[in-house]
Amino acid sequence: MSKDITSRSEDYSQWYIDLVRKAGLADYSAVKGCMVIKPYGFAIWENMRDTLDRMFKETGHVNAYFPLFIPKSFLSKEAAHVEGFAKECAVVTHYRLKNAEDGSGVVVDPDARLEEELIVRPTSETIIWNTYRDWIQSYRDLPLLINQWANVVRWEMRTRLFLRTAEFLWQEGHTAHATREEAIEETRKMLDVYATFAEEWMALPVIKGVKTANECFAGAEDTYCIEALMQDGKALQAGTSHFLGQNFAKAFDVQFSSKEGTLEYVWATSWGVSTRLMGALVMAHSDDEGLIIPPKIAPHQVVIVPIPKPLAELDEAINNVAKELRTRGIRVKIDTDDQNRPGYKFAEYEKIGIPVRLAVGARDLAAGTIEVARRDTREKQSVALEGIGDYVANLLDEIQRNLFERAKSFRDERITRVDSWEEFIKALDEKGGFVSAHWDGTGETEDLIKDETKATIRCIPLNNPQEQGVCVRTGKPSTQRVLFARAY
């Protein structure tokens, strides 16, 4: 167990924070609720962002950039939206500072008060739909398939690095369509993109579903989501895709002339994932030694450590191995630190989760072998230098697969079907994970269950089988099971 990381069994929350800070992912800043994303953390985020960006472009989307600020009055235009987002936000009221008269520094200049306050965007539906009014006149202008990578701010009292911070980075897709059907299709398509990304790149198994009305995005008709399970048995919403109906088009008067010559309101979607995914990544795979990062998004996939004393032949061998790996597109770091001992370095590289560690010394060289350690299982093996490129390439695939399978088994073992309130409580408290239970379909019962157990309905899974049953809490009739869990 790494000595500067609290173990999961001792204190899961502290383990998470230790990992994020000690592995160089992020740290608290001088600004309450805002984090600093450190270079190593940012390199992982860049890999995730670039992969998602490519997937968005492959599905026909383009990027654009809209203002950071939203006029206060815009938030009020969509009734549900303002309830959800106007409350906890950063409000810009002035545009100038001046020197304090007592020379103590700078103070807000009372003469520089804005006529209308500006809100730092908590999400951009309003400013974007206000812009779309100018961009959309005819069915020929549709669909509009735009994404934005941006920072957003939602004032949070209780923050946790990556999982809940006042400022975070995200992408927000905002699309406009001529028909309801097309908009729903887009909503579902982007949910699939998120699920593919989570499963194939982050090795994070997810359940696709739709939110209940209580948990729906403020201003949406339907919110689709992908839900993942963390190692402490709590669920984490990893991405959402909203079918917005014509709500924002009506609020901002965005109409188009159809092929048939009629004037119609535009149909909308929005969808987003954020740096929260970094938190999911950490909590899904890592162990008490440190991070475990799936090879596909690891900044360094392989580290090569020379075992001292350094020899000229050793350097040459290492460079050859690195070259062989790099020609296969593998991201390799060569350890050049001459301060620390191998044992210390091994622990450090385990802490930052490099998927494969190669170590080679004079003795290995003489034997024509190299030591290969995989981070996921911590197994070590002596492997022939001959053919090492293919060996490592296969191993990286194997690790990616293993991480997904391991997380999937863990998750699947923690989906419990219950048919009574007693079983419900027991499953939540003793096993954690998702509880599949009948529910009477009302927001009141959902709230009641949340108050009593802290569990929320994570989603109604897509293609959910319909079956007769009774609500675990109220005994009222129900036509389907939904997934409950305690969640981040």
Add this chain to the structure above:
Amino acid sequence: MSKDITSRSEDYSQWYIDLVRKAGLADYSAVKGCMVIKPYGFAIWENMRDTLDRMFKETGHVNAYFPLFIPKSFLSKEAAHVEGFAKECAVVTHYRLKNAEDGSGVVVDPDARLEEELIVRPTSETIIWNTYRDWIQSYRDLPLLINQWANVVRWEMRTRLFLRTAEFLWQEGHTAHATREEAIEETRKMLDVYATFAEEWMALPVIKGVKTANECFAGAEDTYCIEALMQDGKALQAGTSHFLGQNFAKAFDVQFSSKEGTLEYVWATSWGVSTRLMGALVMAHSDDEGLIIPPKIAPHQVVIVPIPKPLAELDEAINNVAKELRTRGIRVKIDTDDQNRPGYKFAEYEKIGIPVRLAVGARDLAAGTIEVARRDTREKQSVALEGIGDYVANLLDEIQRNLFERAKSFRDERITRVDSWEEFIKALDEKGGFVSAHWDGTGETEDLIKDETKATIRCIPLNNPQEQGVCVRTGKPSTQRVLFARAY
């Protein structure tokens, strides 16, 4: 001349704004001073950003992300910095809205006033150096070579799309070094990176130099810059690289223990380019027909337009040409619009500056040729389909070179050496461009000249020849010429 774009001779400023808006680069937003970067403009910015990002990484830099907000007191810690940046900025004073009692919408909740106001970052030296204090203890932690891509806000009363907006996108490098020499070397290295990028990618010739004390960055010891010339004879600062000395280390108490065991303040640099470069790009190359974009950063390098009536053979031929170009890494757009006539489309593609247009109809096909039009010179030529891939690849190189040479000739013809005040005024008023003149080295004279002529000292060129002379304005002795210009 494009009918929806004002000509340069008629109104240069309006020409610029028309181009930016009509070519789909950017537009005004509902928030005063903030722009919307539209998809086509953003695609150009992405190409510029990705190229710069690669160059930064190749020179050893990594990316990170620091908070959007800066506590007000931080700005006051570096005396010169606060004078330069604290004045016109967006100030967050509250963190909550509430429903208005009269039901008219939402209002700022007076109970949610921040103890200390937060400033939306105008630049991040202060928050970053406050963080570096925790990251730097020993010479082993140095150098720290970090870059950030971010949005920043500087409240501006008179804005112009890309050139001067309240919010803009940029990158800011912030590096920390053990010695003065190493920090100066870094400052110069990044200036070279910017110059290389401007000249080789944007086809924008630049003069490298150092700013006078008057024009120096607030908090820097020296500000290096690259200066470009626009078609109206005005200069534009295209990038700056600052040697910050130990100013920020002292303001934020960032010390390190040296190899020798002494405690020293850290040496700093910062350097940045912004979406302002988009404005430079537009104004350096474009004409009355629309944008001209250098091939290396053009989102589409080639557009292929079928001349109707469409034929199956035509589609096949176009797909083959596109494939041949794409295997060479050329970015190709195939025109699939069946609404408009070729003449209209040609004008549209000229407006958005696609470097090469290929047009092919049944007659060309029969002759085994294709029409090739280059955007920079607007020359058209019939070229054999056989070997079209190599032909276009060479042509793109040729256009890139030509744009640079053209801009360079234009610029070089507008560097005027003058030795009297009369010549100075005449050069400025009649010819524009840079005026190379002796100056007595004082800020007072610089201010006087600025007040009288609106010209500022753009830079003291690097490796400036030393020669005896007298100041054009005051007649006092001078040891070197400097470059004056009216500027954006």
